[in-house]
Amino acid sequence: MIVFDRVGKRFDNHDAIRDISLTIDSGEMVFLTGHSGAGKSTFLRLLMLLERPTSGCLMVNHRDTSRVKRRAIGTYRRDFGIVFQDHQLLFDRTVFDNVALPLHIAGFEMRDVNRRVRAALDKVGLLQRERANPAVLSGGEQQRVGIARAVVARPKILIADEPTGNLDPQLSAEIMSLFEAFNQVGVMVVIASHDLALISRLRHRIITLNNGRLVGGGGHL
Amino acid sequence: MGDWSVAVGIYEGRNVPAGPGMNNARRVGVGPRHPIVRWVYHHRQAAADSLHKLVFEPISTLLTWMVLGIALALPATLLVLLSNVLALADTIDVPARFSLFLNELTTLEQASDIARRMEQRVDIAQVSVLDRVTALADFGVQTGLESLIESLDANPLPHTLLVEPAAHINASRMDELADALTNTPGVANVIFDTQWLARFETSLLLLQRLVIGLGLMMVIGAILILGNTLRLAIEARRAEIVVIKLIGGGDAFVRRPFLYMGLWCGVGGGALAIGLVIIFLSLLASPAATLLALYNSDWQLQGLSFIAALQLALVGGSLGLLSAWQATTIHLRRVEPK
Ligand SMILES: Nc1ncnc2c1ncn2[C@@H]1O[C@H](COP(=O)(O)OP(=O)(O)OP(=O)(O)O)[C@@H](O)[C@H]1O
Numbered sequence: 067m068i069v070f071d072r073v074g075k076r077f078d079n080h081d082a083i084r085d086i087s088l089t090i091d092s093g094e095m096v097f098l099t100g101h102s103g104a105g106k107s108t109f110l111r112l113l114m115l116l117e118r119p120t121s122g123c124l125m126v127n128h129r130d131t132s133r134v135k136r137r138a139i140g141t142y143r144r145d146f147g148i149v150f151q152d153h154q155l156l157f158d159r160t161v162f163d164n165v166a167l168p169l170h171i172a173g174f175e176m177r178d179v180n181r182r183v184r185a186a187l188d189k190v191g192l193l194q195r196e197r198a199n200p201a202v203l204s205g206g207e208q209q210r211v212g213i214a215r216a217v218v219a220r221p222k223i224l225i226a227d228e229p230t231g232n233l234d235p236q237l238s239a240e241i242m243s244l245f246e247a248f249n250q251v252g253v254m255v256v257i258a259s260h261d262l263a264l265i266s267r268l269r270h271r272i273i274t275l276n277n278g279r280l281v282g283g284g285g286h287l
Numbered sequence: 288m289g290d291w292s293v294a295v296g297i298y299e300g301r302n303v304p305a306g307p308g309m310n311n312a313r314r315v316g317v318g319p320r321h322p323i324v325r326w327v328y329h330h331r332q333a334a335a336d337s338l339h340k341l342v343f344e345p346i347s348t349l350l351t352w353m354v355l356g357i358a359l360a361l362p363a364t365l366l367v368l369l370s371n372v373l374a375l376a377d378t379i380d381v382p383a384r385f386s387l388f389l390n391e392l393t394t395l396e397q398a399s400d401i402a403r404r405m406e407q408r409v410d411i412a413q414v415s416v417l418d419r420v421t422a423l424a425d426f427g428v429q430t431g432l433e434s435l436i437e438s439l440d441a442n443p444l445p446h447t448l449l450v451e452p453a454a455h456i457n458a459s460r461m462d463e464l465a466d467a468l469t470n471t472p473g474v475a476n477v478i479f480d481t482q483w484l485a486r487f488e489t490s491l492l493l494l495q496r497l498v499i500g501l502g503l504m505m506v507i508g509a510i511l512i513l514g515n516t517l518r519l520a521i522e523a524r525r526a527e528i529v530v531i532k533l534i535g536g537g538d539a540f541v542r543r544p545f546l547y548m549g550l551w552c553g554v555g556g557g558a559l560a561i562g563l564v565i566i567f568l569s570l571l572a573s574p575a576a577t578l579l580a581l582y583n584s585d586w587q588l589q590g591l592s593f594i595a596a597l598q599l600a601l602v603g604g605s606l607g608l609l610s611a612w613q614a615t616t617i618h619l620r621r622v623e624p625k
């Protein structure tokens with residue numbers, strides 16, 4: 067469960083997030099939308115502890131994130147699977163090794179790693195490309211490798227920032243249904259997207275930000 | 288794209304609501320290792336990984352090893368030579384002998400009396416009396432000035448006592464003895480060059496300090512060079528570090544491969560240094576033996592002992608680890624996800 071309690075984030079003299087209070091339940095799937103610069107990425111970065119709130123309190127799974135020390139950030143982030151708009155894949159290793167990275171960090175057995183990576187790649191339809199270098203894949207394929215990497219270690223929370231940013235509508239819809247599939251098995255999914263046409267067709271809560279303020283979809287608190 | 292059952296498969300084993308296609312026969316793995324096992328595994332992984340990376344860049348690895356090897360070999364060689372000099376110095380018998388010129392009026396009997404009394408002292412091994420007639424004759428023979436001496440009206444030499452101090456007396460005890468002898472009644476003049484012993488000991492001390500100072504400078508240089516090598520390695524793997532941090536790799540996980548890289552560079556440098564020192568010393572051995580033979584010594588240059596070689600490799604490894612520690616402390620903090 068994620069609880070924002072009057073959270074604000076101020077950069078220099080600009081408020082990216084202003085006084086946001088909302089709750090996202092475990093097992094819920096929500097979309098985060100708003101104009102460019104509304105604060106969607108900042109919202110997700112706060113969750114990842116890539117930024118710290120400048121005011122208010124952010125609780126994740128009943129834990130005050132301000133208590134998470136620098137040393138513990140790695141462990142904290144392992145509860146999340148993250149899909150980046152720019153993929154953040156490593157081009158010095160194969161697709162397989164990219165997807166296996168979170169498992170190595172978490173310390174899985176080799177046999178276990180193989181099975182999980184294959185299962186994740188199969189899920190995103192890229193099992194045949196496991197030996198390829200991600201650099202030779204198309205944008206959509208790279209995005210799917212990123213999704214496989216995000217889910218391979220079975221995170222409790224899946225976060226995606228513009229996962230369909232530059233994909234065609236057909237592929238975008240497929241990616242979204244992929245996220246829904248993970249949500250079906252109980253994973254909390256938080257997706258930032260400005261593709262209103264696409265996300266309003268899917269029946270999930272839509273949190274709308276405007277200039278850092280919450281203007282729609284705020285949960286109970 | 289695949290079906291839902293695989294997504295369920297990925298999440299199988301967790302306490303989640305059953306989705307379509309849920310099938311216990313398709314368990315995917317058993318989950319992460321125990322933390323201690325994981326820790327050991329991560330260390331082995333990081334150690335093997337960084338060794339791999341070094342082996343796959345043989346030229347730059349060899350260059351790093353050479354730099355470290357030379358930086359370690361120079362002070363190590365000097366230390367071995369120093370320990371040789373110290374051991375050699377121990378074997379030198381200090382030909383210490385005081386010459387006591389007595390008062391001109393002292394008779395030969397009185398001289399023998401003084402000699403007997405002196406021999407009671409613990410710091411004196413032996414005292415012999417040299418009477419003035421023999422002394423003058425000896426002097427004539429030694430200098431070849433017999434004819435000149437024969438032309439002398441009177442013997443200018445007094446009776447002389449030759450005092451041999453007890454063995455293994457250090458410079459300060461020697462000074463004490465010299466004082467005591469000077470203050471003995473009947474003694475006019477004491478001749479003894481205690482200074483050369485002091486000079487010798489001071490020179491050794493100076494040499495020792497020089498070796499330590501040079502060694503420290505080389506070692507600090509080595510640490511800085513290796514630190515810079517590691518900074519470049521960190522820079523080259525910036526993207527990887529960022530991604531690892533983003534997906535849950537902690538500081539320790541990110542740091543480990545670089546620490547091992549430092550360790551391997553250091554151990555490799557140490558091993559190279561051992562080789563260099565052995566070559567160096569074998570080049571010096573024969574001229575050193577020849578030189579010492581000219582001084583009537585059959586001393587053989589002692590090479591690098593097995594223990595010392597091990598220590599050198601160990602010092603290399605610790606230096607590597609140390610500079611990796613400082614480099615990662617400084618530079619890894621700056622590589623943060625944007
Ligand atoms: N590190 C930073 N320093 C200063 N200002 C920042 C920083 N990060 C974000 N901002 C500002 O905060 C505001 C919100 O940025 P954010 O990236 O969260 O927007 P966004 O909703 O993700 O926009 P987009 O849809 O274009 O990705 C912007 O005005 C941005 O300029």
Ligand SMILES: [Mg+2]
Pocket residue numbers: 106107108227
């Ligand atoms: Mg954004």
